[in-house]
Amino acid sequence: MKLPHELKLAACVALGLATSAVAYAQSMKPEDAITARRAVMRVIALNFEPIGAMIKGDIPFDAAVAKTNAARMASVSQMPLQAYFPEGSDSNAGEVKTRALPEIWLATEEFAEQMEAMRHALEKLAEVAQGGDQGAIKAQVGEVGKVCKSCHDDFRNS
Ligand code: ASC
Numbered sequence: 001m002k003l004p005h006e007l008k009l010a011a012c013v014a015l016g017l018a019t020s021a022v023a024y025a026q027s028m029k030p031e032d033a034i035t036a037r038r039a040v041m042r043v044i045a046l047n048f049e050p051i052g053a054m055i056k057g058d059i060p061f062d063a064a065v066a067k068t069n070a071a072r073m074a075s076v077s078q079m080p081l082q083a084y085f086p087e088g089s090d091s092n093a094g095e096v097k098t099r100a101l102p103e104i105w106l107a108t109e110e111f112a113e114q115m116e117a118m119r120h121a122l123e124k125l126a127e128v129a130q131g132g133d134q135g136a137i138k139a140q141v142g143e144v145g146k147v148c149k150s151c152h153d154d155f156r157n158s
Contacts, residue, residue: 028089031094033085033089038098040077043076047070051070051141052145055141069129085111090102100157121147
């Protein structure tokens with residue numbers, strides 16, 4: 001095939017990047033993987049907490065905060081979370097603690113489904129929050145809470 005030099009170069013770079021991304025995910029050290037997944041969960045929780053407090057009536061409802069935080073959660077949930085659960089990252093790595101349960105590595109399909117359920121629920125919350133309807137936001141926050149709880153019950157040490 002007669003490709004321009006630049007195109008060949010771009011293809012090589014793209015292939016190299018894709019290959020190293022896979023290799024990186026596979027070779028992630030347990031402490032790095034645990035740190036990564038805890039960071040993702042923490043950022044999601046930090047954004048969820050004010051929305052939860054608004055819905056409970058603990059703080060005044062603020063549609064702008066709901067919209068901003070929901071968009072952030074939908075975005076962060078797209079991080080490749082499953083790559084942060086490599087084999088061997090099921091127990092504390094020195095100072096780096098984990099509450100991950102062995103079921104994560106036994107029921108991998110169910111775990112993947114839960115990740116997708118989270119992404120779907122957060123995507124919907126971001127959509128609903130865009131509209132600013134307090135009742136609709138409240139209902140979808142409830143759905144997100146259920147998804148969080150269901151996964152934590154099955155796959156996280158309480
Ligand atoms: C949070 C948080 C969770 C969920 C969960 C909802 O703010 O950190 O894990 O909400 O408690 O049931």
